[in-house]
Amino acid sequence: MTEERLIIPRKTNNKFFMMIAIGVVLVIAGIIFMATGGGADHGAGHGDAAAVAHEPASWFKRLLVNLWLNNVYFTGIALLGVFFVAVQYVAYAGWSVLIKRIPEAMGYFLPIGGALMLVLFLVGGHDIFHWTHDYLYDINDERYDPIISGKASYLNFGFFLIRMIIFFVVWILFFNWLRRNSINEDLNGGTSYYHKSIRISAMFLVFFGVSSSMAAWDWVLSIDTHWYSTMFGWYVFASWFVAALAAITLTVIFLKQNGYLKMVNANHLHDLGKFVFAFSIFWTYIWFSQFVLIWYANIPEESLYFLARLDSTYKWVFFVNLLVNFVFPFLVLMTRDAKRQMIMLKIVTIAILLGHWLDFYLMMMPGTMRGDAGIGFIEIGTTLIFLGVFLLTFTKGLAKASLVPVNHPFLEESIHHHV
Known part of the structure; x- marks a missing residue:
């Protein structure tokens, strides 16, 4: 089998640089709003900051x-x-x-x-x-x-x-x-x-x-x-892994739609869909086990972690996190056909990538920003910057070698894969 090389058009690279530039502009705008006392950058997280006894966070800390x-x-x-x-x-x-x-x-x-x-x-x-x-x-x-x-x-x-x-x-x-x-x-x-x-x-x-x-x-x-949880390492692993699986699946779809990976077919997509589906359930299993055991035990020093997320401005993030990362992929990818359709997988994987970013947001913001967090210019801007840098690095890495490992001993098995 011949090599299949990824050629990244200048237009694509420019889009990534534009993404980074937009992110920088948004971050600067967010800093200006915070430095001048503007509230526009506080997004959804500005509701009950007064209920938390601490000084308002600076723009530098938020950044x-x-x-x-x-x-x-x-x-x-x-x-x-x-x-x-x-x-x-x-x-x-x-x-x-x-x-x-x-x-x-x-x-x-x-x-x-x-x-x-x-x-x-x-x-x-x-x-x-x-x-x-x-x-x-x-x-x-x-x-x-x-x-x-x-x-x-x-x-x-x-x-x-x-x-x-x-x-x-x-x-x-x-x-x-x-x-x-x-x-x-x-x-x-x-x-x-x-x-x-x-x-x-x-x-x-x-x-x-x-x-x-x-x-x-x-x-x-x-x-x-x-606070500590003996399940926390597994929880973070599950969140990372589902996001990585979503990124892999989404990349396969984009490459297929642009004429690459010609030998990849619905059977490979089906297996990727099964991975995304299965590990979304695994993430939920860890989430549920950690939450329910702590919440119903109702021991103050343990339940405080979840109180900070449920009895605060983070409450909506808490429930959206569960809906996007479990309910949505579970319902959409339940059938065999859904796991084999690029449009369904594309929608679900994009949702999962956003959802697990929210998951990490929920893990970090209550303990650092207290009631001063939100999803505003700084949050969107920094995410766009990192996304742009990641895509530049990732696509450059993809272009360094053939997209198909031409001498892999199991290549023929992969070409004729059927489920």
Whole structure:
């Protein structure tokens, strides 16, 4: 089979740059509104800020939190793209060979995500994470917090940075290792690269299992420092994975509609649809298990986390999150035909990508912005900037190699895949 190369038109790249430019303009507009005391940028989150005893958040804090939110979200999608490839290798999967270059290319965002994460934490750690303040650990200070102080051996500035650097360095090394083997397989053929990739994937998955949960604790859970959930690592993984599956499926559809991936057919779409459907239910299972156990136990120090989201301006986000990420994909993708139709999959995957952004918004904003959050210019602008950068990086990565791994040993199985 001959190579199939992605050619990115200048017009497409210009659209991505335009997306970034619009995002920058919106962020600047949002900053001006906040700096001059305008309320237009507070969107839906300005209702009961007075009910929360704290000083109004500055535009700088709001910008930092939104940058952190989007970086965690898009880094997770990139990481779970690599995870998807690794799972296909260790499972000896053949159906996914024709589409494997898509999740593979997502990993190109990881170095950008790592650099931004490091800078954001060094610049804005105090604004994002309450536990970074030294007075919380000083027993002679009236602001001393015995609960947070008890977590100091894990939640401290140095160890947090070390973990972050280790996670990204190892993730990027594994990504580059898998990618290099994949491209060398195209060039040289044979099965040695395939078997080597299986061993690499197995090692990556072991590290991923530990590091992804710890990253969820560090980057998201520690925002609400007093609260914890033993299911939280699984919850963040599920949200990341559904978003990554939606991104993979949406990319396959766009490429098909633009004349690429000619050998991909309704059977491959059906399997992708089943993945999206199944892991939307898995996300809901984790969501329900975590929420119901805590809510009905009604232990104050545990239920406060959900009270901050239900008895506040975030209430609408709480229920929209459940509707968009479970009810909508569950009802739309229930039938076999729906999972094989590009228009249905396109609608659902776009909704899921927006829905799981909202999920991360709901995880982070109540603990950082309290009642001063909203979905306004800064939120939309930072998301557009990250989306534009992600798409530029992702498409550039896709164009570096053939869209079809021409010498993969299971290529024929993928071409003739039928369900």
